[in-house]
Amino acid sequence: MSNVAEISALSGFFTAAFLLLGSALALIGSLGLLRLRSFYERVHAPTLGTTLGVGCIAMSSIIYFSTLSGQFVFHEVLIVLFVTVTTPITLMVLVRAALFRDQTERQDASSTSIGSSPRPRE
Amino acid sequence: MNALLAYSLTFAQISLGIAMICAAYRILRGPRAQDRVLGLDTLYVNVMLMLLVFGIKSGSTLYFEMGLVVALLGFVGTVALAKFLLRGEVIE
Numbered sequence: 160m161s162n163v164a165e166i167s168a169l170s171g172f173f174t175a176a177f178l179l180l181g182s183a184l185a186l187i188g189s190l191g192l193l194r195l196r197s198f199y200e201r202v203h204a205p206t207l208g209t210t211l212g213v214g215c216i217a218m219s220s221i222i223y224f225s226t227l228s229g230q231f232v233f234h235e236v237l238i239v240l241f242v243t244v245t246t247p248i249t250l251m252v253l254v255r256a257a258l259f260r261d262q263t264e265r266q267d268a269s270s271t272s273i274g275s276s277p278r279p280r281e
Numbered sequence: 282m283n284a285l286l287a288y289s290l291t292f293a294q295i296s297l298g299i300a301m302i303c304a305a306y307r308i309l310r311g312p313r314a315q316d317r318v319l320g321l322d323t324l325y326v327n328v329m330l331m332l333l334v335f336g337i338k339s340g341s342t343l344y345f346e347m348g349l350v351v352a353l354l355g356f357v358g359t360v361a362l363a364k365f366l367l368r369g370e371v372i373e
Contacts, residue, residue, distance in 0.1 A: 165283060166283070166286075171283055171285065171286045172285065174286055174289075174337070175285050175286045175288075175289035175290075176289075178286075178289045178290065178292075178293045178334070178337070179289050179292060179293065181293070181330065182292065182293035182294075182296045182297050182330070182334070183296060185296070185297055185300050185326070185327060185330055186296040186297070186299055186300045188300070188323070189299070189300035189301070189303040189304055189323055189327065190300075190303055192303060192304060192307050192319065192320065192323055193303040193306060193307060198313065198315055198316055198319070201307075201316065201319060202319060205304075205319070205322065205323040205326065208300070208323070208326055208327065208330070209326050212326075212330060213326070213329070213330065216293075216330050216333050216334065217333065219337065220333050220336060220337055220345070223337050224337075224342065227340065232342075234342075234345060235333070235345060237349060238329070238333075238345070238348055238349055238352055241349070241352055241353070241356075242326070242329075242352055245352075245356040248356075248360070249322060249356060249359045249360055249363070250322075252360055252363040252364065252367070253315060253318060253319060253322075253359065253363040253366075255363075255367060256315060256363045256364075256366035256367040257313075257315040257366075259366075259367055260313075260314075260315065260366060
């Protein structure tokens with residue numbers, strides 16, 4: 160608690176505000192991952208943490224280290240750029256895999272037992 | 282004012298820890314394989330955010346590079362697992 164370096168009040172306030180916002184967004188996204196019912200709903204929830212959560216915490220880190228070192232430090236932009244580029248690719252490939260698995264299982268179910276109830280999408 | 286920063290650092294660590302527990306629960310109890318992969322992706326992102334918070338708390342820029350490496354490994358791992366779910370093999 161006491162090993163936080165002394166920085167000015169204004170930048171300390173902004174660091175704390177962005178930190179609280181980013182971590183709360185990441186927590187809400189993970190709670191959505193826990194609470195939502197089907198997989199296609201669950202895909203949407205963690206993107207709250209991967210876009211705004213990463214952006215806010217990186218912004219807080221930029222403000223803190225810029226104030227601490229006295230010059231403009233912005234290498235956290237690398238993480239934001241990388242995550243922003245890779246998250247849609249990841250989720251698109253994952254949802255395509257899930258759709259493929261659902262379709263193959265539906266075909267298997269309809270070929271083995273005709274007239275059976277559709278499989279619950281859980 | 283630095284007490285505010287210290288308290289918010291602690292709050293951020295606690296809430297990111299709870300978020301990691303949620304993602305780990307989804308990995309362990311996910312009803313299907315794609316839920317587990319999604320939980321793993323979320324866990325990687327939360328670990329990366331936790332490393333950034335550690336970096337602010339300790340005041341060293343070393344944690345930033347660890348966060349970058351974790352983000353890279355998370356992307357590669359999730360895409361490889363999704364590819365495995367889609368095709369049955371990773372490299373064809």
